[in-house]
Amino acid sequence: MSRSVPGPRFAPLAAYRFAVDPYGFFAACKRRYGDPFAFHLGGQRLVVTGEPELARVLFTMDPDATRSFGTNHLGAVLGDNSLIVVSGARHRRDRKLLTPPFHGARMRSYGAIIREAARRHAAAWKVNEPFSMQRTTQAISLEVIARAVFGVTDPEECAQVGASLVAVIDALHPLILFSRQAQRDLGPLTPWRRFAAARARAEALTLRQIARRRAEPADDILSLMLAVRDEEGRALADDELVDELLTLLFAGHETTAIALAWAFSWLLRAPAVFARLRAELAALGPDPDFEAVAALPYLDAVCHEVLRLWPILPMAPRTLVKPLQLGPHELEPGTGIAVGTALLHQNPDLYPDPHTFRPERFLGRKVSPFEFTPFGGGHRRCIGAAFALYEMKQALAVLVPEHDLRLVGTTPPRPVRRNLSLGPADGVLVVRAG
Numbered sequence: 001m002s003r004s005v006p007g008p009r010f011a012p013l014a015a016y017r018f019a020v021d022p023y024g025f026f027a028a029c030k031r032r033y034g035d036p037f038a039f040h041l042g043g044q045r046l047v048v049t050g051e052p053e054l055a056r057v058l059f060t061m062d063p064d065a066t067r068s069f070g071t072n073h074l075g076a077v078l079g080d081n082s083l084i085v086v087s088g089a090r091h092r093r094d095r096k097l098l099t100p101p102f103h104g105a106r107m108r109s110y111g112a113i114i115r116e117a118a119r120r121h122a123a124a125w126k127v128n129e130p131f132s133m134q135r136t137t138q139a140i141s142l143e144v145i146a147r148a149v150f151g152v153t154d155p156e157e158c159a160q161v162g163a164s165l166v167a168v169i170d171a172l173h174p175l176i177l178f179s180r181q182a183q184r185d186l187g188p189l190t191p192w193r194r195f196a197a198a199r200a201r202a203e204a205l206t207l208r209q210i211a212r213r214r215a216e217p218a219d220d221i222l223s224l225m226l227a228v229r230d231e232e233g234r235a236l237a238d239d240e241l242v243d244e245l246l247t248l249l250f251a252g253h254e255t256t257a258i259a260l261a262w263a264f265s266w267l268l269r270a271p272a273v274f275a276r277l278r279a280e281l282a283a284l285g286p287d288p289d290f291e292a293v294a295a296l297p298y299l300d301a302v303c304h305e306v307l308r309l310w311p312i313l314p315m316a317p318r319t320l321v322k323p324l325q326l327g328p329h330e331l332e333p334g335t336g337i338a339v340g341t342a343l344l345h346q347n348p349d350l351y352p353d354p355h356t357f358r359p360e361r362f363l364g365r366k367v368s369p370f371e372f373t374p375f376g377g378g379h380r381r382c383i384g385a386a387f388a389l390y391e392m393k394q395a396l397a398v399l400v401p402e403h404d405l406r407l408v409g410t411t412p413p414r415p416v417r418r419n420l421s422l423g424p425a426d427g428v429l430v431v432r433a434g
């Protein structure tokens, strides 16, 4: 007999708790209702699980049995042509186009750019002057993604692209991300007015980059997208290009910047781990080969452990377009279903002593794609996963050996919501000791 999935009844409070502290909210729901549990978000019922077996069900489903989640409220923010919003044949086409530039030789060609940006931005750190590590790592990741997507090389132009994106992200109030009602211009003080103005400026900048690359193609993702034709020989329209490009810029920089900031928060609290990582990097000698760095086992384990502890996106959601039998529960089309990443990552059966930073747990372990999901999974798995790991490793290979850093304060920062992603409350305050 089919049973409905239990969960909190008062929809506005549940949505608010999810927006403010999704990790705490998910853990509390699991304790009270078990796994899976359900709540209402953006007008949709969303079933959440942290069980690897259910993650397997979700990530191995026929791609046509689901569509993207939250198109009602996310479409207006990310654009209706964003890869995160589109589904079905359109999603398959766009992924085929956008995935290769973030893999293989093209990805590796960014090694020198990442290291050079990390060195230059770290050179601005002054001895005994506290700074936000996330501000530095954001400057690095913005430069890298602006270069990959638009082919922008001039530092001043990179800074312009960066400022325009940061303005959009800063204007992304959680309310407008999860509520269609809040996506209305009700006057100068409403979040939507501020967001729409910032997005319009970012769109104008993107259109200028499109015009430039039409006149003068180069070796960047925008030029690749301009060359694409469908079966009827049609090119992508400007509004499609703008949504896809802005999605890559958003999805591709803040997430990686947060991961790097968390890395320092954990590493500087764990001297033995820091020393072991430094020794592993030092053994490669000065300015090591990019591939040798990417293959270092302890560095790889450190990156995995950082992404496990506070996953930057709290869940990987879909919307069912076909009914799904999930254990005793029959879920109807239109229901949302999500893997709650932190629930999975903090399951003590999979990760003993789950709140402790211990990279060793990943050494010699082949992680299952249903037990470790910082990049989601299945046919919507993050297209930038390999790129993000590569960027983390190359940046850490520069920043860890070359600087003597200390944390400001002893209390570990809590994750707070930035927009769709969550990061350390204070951006990780650090000081250069020498």
Ligand code: HEM
Binding pocket: 083, 084, 085, 095, 102, 247, 248, 251, 252, 253, 255, 256, 259, 312, 313, 315, 316, 317, 373, 374, 375, 376, 377, 378, 379, 380, 381, 382, 383, 384, 385, 387, 388, 389
């Ligand atoms: C540490 C860094 C990153 C993390 C933790 C992260 C995490 C994620 C997650 C959880 C998803 C949803 C997957 C799902 O629903 O199954 C996703 C999707 C996506 N990510 Fe990332 N990401 C990171 C870096 C990047 C980078 C560097 C790019 C640059 C291209 C990128 C582009 C995207 C795109 C375009 C999608 C949508 C994929 C789709 O719907 O088909 N991400 N990411």
